[in-house]
Amino acid sequence: xxxxxxxxxxxxxxxxxxxxxxxxxxxxxxxxxxxxxxxxxxxxxxxxxxxxxxxxxxxxxxxxxxxxxxxxxxxxxxxxxxxxxxxxxxxxxxxxxxxxxxxxxxxxxxxxxxxxxxxxxxxxxxxxxxxxxxxxxxxxxxxxxxxxxxxxxxxxxxxxxxxxxxxxxxxxxxxxxxxxxxxxxxxxxxxxxxxxxxx
Amino acid sequence: xxxxxxxxxxxxxxxxxxxxxxxxxxxxxxxxxxxxxxxxxxxxxxxxxxxxxxxxxxxxxxxxxxxxxxxxxxxxxxxxxxxxxxxxxxxxxxxxxxxxxxxxxxxxxxxxxxxxxxxxxxxxxxxxxxxxxxxxxxxxxxxxxxxxxxxxxxxxxxxxxxxxxxxxxxxxxxxxxxxxxxxxxxxxxxxxxxxxxxx
DNA sequence: TACGATGCGGACCGGCGGTCCGGTTAACGT
DNA sequence: ACGTTAACCGGACCGCCGGTCCGCATCGTA
Numbered sequence: 001x002x003x004x005x006x007x008x009x010x011x012x013x014x015x016x017x018x019x020x021x022x023x024x025x026x027x028x029x030x031x032x033x034x035x036x037x038x039x040x041x042x043x044x045x046x047x048x049x050x051x052x053x054x055x056x057x058x059x060x061x062x063x064x065x066x067x068x069x070x071x072x073x074x075x076x077x078x079x080x081x082x083x084x085x086x087x088x089x090x091x092x093x094x095x096x097x098x099x100x101x102x103x104x105x106x107x108x109x110x111x112x113x114x115x116x117x118x119x120x121x122x123x124x125x126x127x128x129x130x131x132x133x134x135x136x137x138x139x140x141x142x143x144x145x146x147x148x149x150x151x152x153x154x155x156x157x158x159x160x161x162x163x164x165x166x167x168x169x170x171x172x173x174x175x176x177x178x179x180x181x182x183x184x185x186x187x188x189x190x191x192x193x194x195x196x197x198x199x
Numbered sequence: 200x201x202x203x204x205x206x207x208x209x210x211x212x213x214x215x216x217x218x219x220x221x222x223x224x225x226x227x228x229x230x231x232x233x234x235x236x237x238x239x240x241x242x243x244x245x246x247x248x249x250x251x252x253x254x255x256x257x258x259x260x261x262x263x264x265x266x267x268x269x270x271x272x273x274x275x276x277x278x279x280x281x282x283x284x285x286x287x288x289x290x291x292x293x294x295x296x297x298x299x300x301x302x303x304x305x306x307x308x309x310x311x312x313x314x315x316x317x318x319x320x321x322x323x324x325x326x327x328x329x330x331x332x333x334x335x336x337x338x339x340x341x342x343x344x345x346x347x348x349x350x351x352x353x354x355x356x357x358x359x360x361x362x363x364x365x366x367x368x369x370x371x372x373x374x375x376x377x378x379x380x381x382x383x384x385x386x387x388x389x390x391x392x393x394x395x396x397x398x
Numbered sequence: 399t400a401c402g403a404t405g406c407g408g409a410c411c412g413g414c415g416g417t418c419c420g421g422t423t424a425a426c427g428t
Numbered sequence: 429a430c431g432t433t434a435a436c437c438g439g440a441c442c443g444c445c446g447g448t449c450c451g452c453a454t455c456g457t458a
Contacts, residue, residue: 007404007455032317036446046407051447116317118231123367152382153389155368159358168322169354183351190352190390206424206435235415245438250416 014053016043018067021060031113036060058117065110069127072103076134089138094188096134097157101184104166105177111163122162131158142192153191160187213252215242217266220259230312235259257316261324264309268326271302275333288337293387295333296356300383303365304376310362321361330357341391352390359386 006014020043024034036057040050054060081087082095104111115122122128132154139150159165161184169175205213219242223233235256239249253259280286281294303310314321321327331353338349358364360383368374 005456009455010405013406035444040407047447048407048449049405052405057446118315118317121363121367123363123371148378148382149385152368152379153386155364156355156359156386159361159364160355162358162361164320164322165354165358168320169351172322179347180351183347186348187352187355187390191386204425208424209436212437234413236413239438246415247417247419247438248436251436256415 010053013043013045013049016045017050017053017060018064019043022064025061025064025109025113031109031116034113058114058119061110061113061117065107065114066127068107068110069103072099073127073130075099089141090192093135093138093142093157093192094185096131096138097161097184097188098181100131100158101161101166101181102177104161104163105170105180108163108167108171112167115163128158157188157191160184209252212242212244212248215244216249216252216259217263218242221263224260224263224308224312230308230315233312257313257318260309260312260316264306264313265326267306267309268302271298272326272329274298288340289391292334292337292341292356292391293384295330295337296360296383296387297380299330299357300360300365300380301376303360303362304369304379307362307366307370311366314362327357356387356390359383 017039021034021039024038024042025031028034036050037047039060040047043050050060054063075083076096076099078084082091083099087095114125132151135154135157136150139145139153140147142150145153166180169180170177216238220233220238223237223241224230227233235249236246238259239246242249249259253262274282275295275298277283281290282298286294313324331350334353334356335349338344338352339346341349344352365379368379369376
């Protein structure tokens with residue numbers, strides 16, 4: 001059921017391609033002006049190798065994105081509080097959203113590239129479903145949320161950390177990481193409890 | 200300073216093109232498989248005419264979108280309550296978001312097409328700035344919101360009515376218009392005041 | 399070392415958005 | 429009515445991009 005033995009040069013090329021793609025997406029301003037030929041050339045291999053390794057453009061970007069996201073998913077599904085399971089919902093929801101925000105800030109190149117493929121809406125990605133299910137589950141345990149509410153609320157909260165919004169705030173205007181985290185934190189608090197931060 | 204006289208056939212062709220594009224975007228499943236040649240052919244004109252009239256693909260879609268959006272903007276900037284100016288913020292913010300949601304539901308084809316151009320993030324559109332400024336202004340008059348909060352909150356609220364989310368809920372799963380409106384309304388209420396709908 | 403399987407690479411393809419220019423036609427003065 | 433002119437039309441054409449293909453090189457193995 002598992003793929004047999006990948007050849008050594010194949011593995012090497014795969015790694016080169018991932019590294020080259022990573023760097024190109026990080027350096028070029030807009031994801032769509034990183035072409036597949038660019039990636040292949042930067043990695044020092046032919047286009048055929050690129051497409052054999054990743055199937056298509058979306059496959060390549062998904063691979064990069066998944067690799068970066070994995071530590072965060074790990075921390076949430078099996079880590080210590082305040083991210084891991086066993087954390088009280090009122091504490092976990094803000095923590096998860098903060099972690100997601102930081103991830104999006106640091107990896108907006110990839111997140112934007114992923115959305116820019118056009119071949120799939122962000123809502124078709126399987127990791128989206130996981131985040132949504134997690135938040136929904138946590139919200140359902142919060143007093144004042146019924147089952148219907150929590151589903152939409154989870155979507156709305158996730159929408160607040162979408163990559164292009166983050167890019168607009170951090171990249172476009174000069175908002176820095178800490179400011180944005182604070183604003184998101186306040187927002188989440190308001191949604192969760194309604195108690196004012198001040199006054 | 201203004202364009203002089205458009206020729207009669209030019210105006211006719213322009214109208215045909217808008218109508219053809221409208222219908223194609225509405226009928227085809229995904230926006231990116233409506234090609235410019237398709238639009239020209241459906242309107243019974245050549246591609247040259249299409250591009251002369253609208254500049255490029257983005258220009259065409261923007262025109263369609265703006266035409267549909269105009270009544271809503273009109274109602275908000277110069278209409279009666281609860282949308283128009285002079286409405287108390289606590290009433291106007293939910294009303295505006297509801298109007299925007301309905302617009303997105305009815306025109307998701309166009310909104311999705313606009314985002315799918317890739318040439319510009321939704322946050323670069325000038326109408327986005329108008330909605331943001333409006334909401335921000337209203338929020339600043341609500342007790343418990345300081346100037347910093349209201350800017351981010353406005354972004355977050357607008358993110359909750361983004362076209363692809365709406366499409367995912369209404370198109371993908373079978374959520375109907377009234378359910379979605381109710382959920383958004385609850386969410387906005389929670390953000391604004393924190394008073395629970397029940398209990 | 400010799401041999402099969404596996405992977406490599408870049409010429410190639412189809413289709414897209416966008417351009418160009420010779421032919422056509424509307425607008426207007428007479 | 430008609431000629432002149434400037435604007436407009438249309439579709440062949442271009443450059444580019446994602447993706448394919450297949451003869452050839454390379455790896456792993458006996």
